Amino acid sequence: MSEPGYLRTLRIPGVLPVLAAGTLGRLAFGIVPFATVIAFATTHGFLIGGIASAGLMSAIAFLAPLRGRLTDLKGPRVLPLLAGVHILLVVATTLALGGAAWPVALVLITLAGATAPPIGATVRTCWSRLVKDKDQLQQIHALDSIVEELTFVVAPLLTTVLLAAVTPRWVLPIGALLLLPATTGIAWFAGNQRAAAVAAGEDPAPAGRRRSVMRLADGQGIVIPVLTLGAVGGGLGVLLPALADHTGNIGSAGYGFAAYSLGGVVAGLIYGRLRWHASLRRKYVIIAACFTLGVALLIPAASTALTLPAVFLAGASMTPMFVVGYLLVDERIQPAQLTEANAWLGSGYNIGSAAGSALCGLLVASLAPTAVAAVFTAVAALGVLGALRIRPLSPATHARPAQSAPETGPAPDAPREVALSKETS
Incomplete structure (x- = not known):
């Protein structure tokens, strides 16, 4: 087994573009929640700001597995679609905040959270397909986690700069718009990986209903x-x-x-x-x-x-x-x-x-x-x-489970016996 460093891992084809696109998407998810609190609080008080933040974050957290399941079923092409709907809802929230319809704005920002594309989860899936060496895979997951942490340090600072330049409620769509290039880039690279895996018989398309x-x-x-x-x-x-x-x-x-x-x-x-x-x-x-x-x-x-x-x-x-x-x-x-x-x-x-x-x-x-x-x-x-x-x-x-036929009833949890090409997170 090789002993690669971080730089060698980053030289794997596709790793840097996916990492860059993922970072851009995470930056958006760092800006929008912070801007949500400020935008609602400056127009309707901190109580409403807290409720808006809770609605947004709860919808993101509780429905993320469902959006991930949708991405598994429909493929990465669904990411830009989700991003588009998310952006439209954020823009609608911004417009609603301009008047007295703050209850409508609360509903819209919660719906925006429900449609947030699963950026991080899809990026992690990309690593599973891009990186075959188990030591390099461990390194890219570690590096990705660190970059993610640093992104959420930079995002509040960037939001502060934006708040000083524009009206707080308009920071919301500015942050959300970053999702368009992010999801487009991830969908393109992830789609190519998925097509190559299917062609090689390594990643059959999902079929039928599966257990959660x-x-x-x-x-x-x-x-x-x-x-x-x-x-x-x-x-x-x-x-x-x-x-x-x-x-x-x-x-x-x-x-x-x-x-x-x-x-x-x-x-x-x-x-x-x-x-x-x-x-x-x-x-x-x-x-x-x-x-x-x-x-x-x-x-x-x-x-x-x-x-x-x-x-x-x-x-x-x-x-x-x-x-x-x-x-x-x-x-x-x-x-x-x-x-x-x-x-x-x-x-x-x-x-x-x-x-x-x-x-x-x-x-x-x-x-x-x-x-x-x-x-x-x-x-x-x-x-x-x-x-x-x-x-x-x-x-x-000692392997990852193979793809199985659609389940029609309870199935054993035991992993299938297949060749292990890599360890994954």
Whole structure:
């Protein structure tokens, strides 16, 4: 097996264009939610701004697997169509905000979230088809995760610049328009890959109705750890400001958020180059256990000088968990369901984050910080149990499942025996 560096991985034909298009699309998804809050708040107050943001983000998160399933069924050509509808709804929202019809604007922005194209999930599916070497595949998933994190750092800064130049509500369509070149580029490259795979007999077109990814034991085992990761991240979004408030400087919570994200970036860069000879299932269980240990360190460290190091260590599991999760998707999930499965990872994190924020908001009002940290340690431990739902592969089935005929009834979850060309996330 080769020992490629990041630069060598980026030289694989198609990788840079897909990464660039994906980054452009993610930039749009960083601008639109931020601009939504500002646009609604400046015209109708922060209560309406919060409701608008909740509607947009909930529609994006809860319906992402459905849009991923649609992309698997219809092919990547559906992405520009979804983007077009999304943009029209965003423009309609902007126009509605110009008058007194804010309830209509709320409905429109929620519908816009429901039609957001699954950019990230489709990009991850592209890596599964573009990159054949398992070490390079691990690296591109790690690099993609880091670029995604950095994109969501740049997006608020760019939005701030745009807000200073134009009326807040018009920042919405400016951000959404970035989806047109992004989805067109991804659809073109992904469509070529899909056509080549079908011609080679590697990726048959989906046929008939299939069981949802979340009805499979492997699907549940892949998503549950990311769900708990999101829950802890959402909880920290409330706990860290609460801890900072006890010191009389709530603004210092930003250091904790930075430490959590920095832990993920540093660990991601290291993990992308790491050669760890273990099954993906074992790696996932170990990473989930390390995440639980990192969160547990917050129990004695809460409200002390050790809070930042503990948060950094907890965050260090974030990128490696996503990388292995995406690799497991490619190893365990049918080729015709890859986009849906990848979408479930993003949705799982976002849904968990919302639940974790709400839970922590309830807990900090009645419990000491150490007790809150203990509750979220237990939540993190559920991720280990979830990872154990993934069944070990026997030596004869150390491969990704093959495409099967349409299911007419309950089917076994066991992966088919086919040649393994790559490990996937």
